[in-house]
Amino acid sequence: MPTDPTEPPVTAFMLLKTTPEWLALTVPERVHAFTTHVLPAIHARTTGVRSRFYDTEFYSARVTDVWVWEAESHYAYQLLIDALRETPFWDRYFEIVDLLVGTENGYARTYGLEPVATITA
Template sequence: MTTISKDLKHTFFMLVKTTAIWLQISPQERFAFLEKTISPILKKHPSVRMRFFDSEAFSGRFTDVLMWETAEIQEYQFLVEQLRETLFWGTYFEIVEIVPAIENAYANYYKVDPLPISQSS
């Protein structure tokens, strides 16, 4: 039987590049900024899940990928608005690109089961 997802999860891949300003502050100052400024914003939007990937060893265009996932687009949009009002946006990180996606959207459109997720052995 084909299962059609009722809660579409929207995913946003935010490609960011660290700035010289971020790299000039100490790791302790970086972690303090994340804890004091970014953590409260994330906590205000529990329906938005964030994952962080380092990519500087593999790309010269961006250094990190933030993956945001939510079923509530407005919560994601509010979170981004709040990030824009901090040093994260434009001072510590340049936002290179935001790529929106919907996981398994093809399966919902064609009313088929999504391809199975491969599992590592």
């Protein structure tokens, strides 16, 4: 499905909690599981998405990790979620605590305003 160039990118904050099954794996086993089960599914089923991964277990017991996704369209995001749900990542290695999905500065586009942002030097 072609992407509408006027459609704003979608940002998703995927709030995760590790499961006992994931924590029982050694670090090399975790890397292997992620690189052989999760990443190939994402690469095979999606385009136009990128991500960053944050560890939060130092500060939160409810959410141990945050995976931030940027997708060029809602359709690209939908394909990503469909791909992840077909891997052990989804509800086997990680519990999906919440998905917070939005578009950056949506209010500014809606009302024809300049985005409010802070920049410090």
